[in-house]
Amino acid sequence: MKTFDVVIVGGGVMGMSTAYWLGRFDPSLSIAVVERDPSHTHSSTALSVASIRQQFSVPVNVRISRFGLEFIRGFAELTECVGSIDLGFRGNGYLFLAGSDDGAEVLRENCAMQRREGAGTELLHTEDLGRLFPWMNTADVSLASFGGNQEGWFDNMGLLSGLRALARVQGTTMITGEVVGLSGQGDRITSVTLGDGTELTCGAVVNAAGPRAPHLLRTLRHNLPVEHRKRTVFVVDAPGARHPDAPLIVDYQGYYARPEGDHWITAIVPDDDAAVAPDDFTPLHEDFEAEIWPRLWTRIPGFEAAKVLRCWVGHYAFNTFDQNAIVGRHPERRNLYLVNGFSGHGLQQAPAMGRGLAELILFGAYKSLDLSDLGFSRLLECRPLREREIV
DSSP states (O other), X not given: OEEEEEEEEOOSHHHHHXXXXXXXXXTTOOEEEEESOTTOTTXXXXXXXXXXXXXXXXXXXXXXXXXXXXXXXXXXXXXXXXXXXOOOOBXXXXXXXXXXXXXXXXXHHHHHXXXXXXXXXXXXXXXXXXXXXXXXXXXXXXXXXXXXXXXXXXXXXXXXXXXHHHHHHTTOEEEESOEXXXXXXXXXXXXXXXXXXXXXXXXXXXEOOGGGHHHHHHTTTOOOXXXXXXXXXXXXXXXXXXXXXXXXXXXXXXXXXXXXXXXXXXXXXOSSOOBOOTTOOOOOTHHIIIIXXXXXXXXXXXXXXXXXXXXXXXXXXXXXXXXXXXXXXXXXXXXXXXXXXXXXXXXXXXXXXXXXXXXXXXXXXXXXXXXXXXXXXXXXXXXXOOOOOOO
């Protein structure tokens, strides 16, 4: 039996961010991160399209991403002690397109809130779109919002490896294994059990298990409204539509697309999709030709000749309650902390989430950015904080 001040279940970007911030705030802590698959073959971190935006509908999400952008831009300097990892941030921006008066009004409301929070979002009319993106067909667009160089994409595995390296330097213990149970006494978790029988006694436990987070809580007979939702992402070559400086386009027609060098990355943004099994990583090959390509071709005429080069499947840890993160102390276990249910925007939120959770564990309260709106209490009170801009 081994003893740690904090045991973190899950070695993806959320777990590693938490470990890094804990060690930064208190170097005397003994911290263990338990990861079932160190290769991260099926982790949400590794399979993310690795983008960051400030165009959300909930103010706290804008604040979270504003800190995330600052963190990503300064990551090379932060990681000088482990080799200086440049995340290659590409600030092409997000471009949300509305096709109706109702959609335009949502963009106006969101933009006003985002600008109050310090974001640089701009509203663009048809003539603005024609000037900035002359290669795009925008005749059907009623209004657009654009985040400029405060939004873009970056190296997801660079962020994970850098946080892991920093945590190691600070003394975090990395353990390969699957957590199969949590044991408690009263309102506290006392130990974590691994599949090989190893027991880790602990002062606190962090559930950073991504889409598998509910499976962990079920060992305590607790529920969490988080499901595995499958997303098939396509890498496409369209020789007539090579626009490497294009933004990430979120089209009201129900897909997103962004450049990846001379190619494009694209996927459906489903209105309604079902939960899948934890091991279901079979691509939905038919989605591109049946759903995405006809819409993409009408938006970017150069897509009349397009070829899928490859595709992959990732899982969202989808919060069915309100599509926002569930962060903070569990209401029935005072030393069990949750950082779950990010519904597709976890990677970009990891820097702020790790910092906030570390503050809560060590100081009993959030010190820098107040994340209390995302606490578990809103589920108990049936008070959803719904995020409308799920991509």
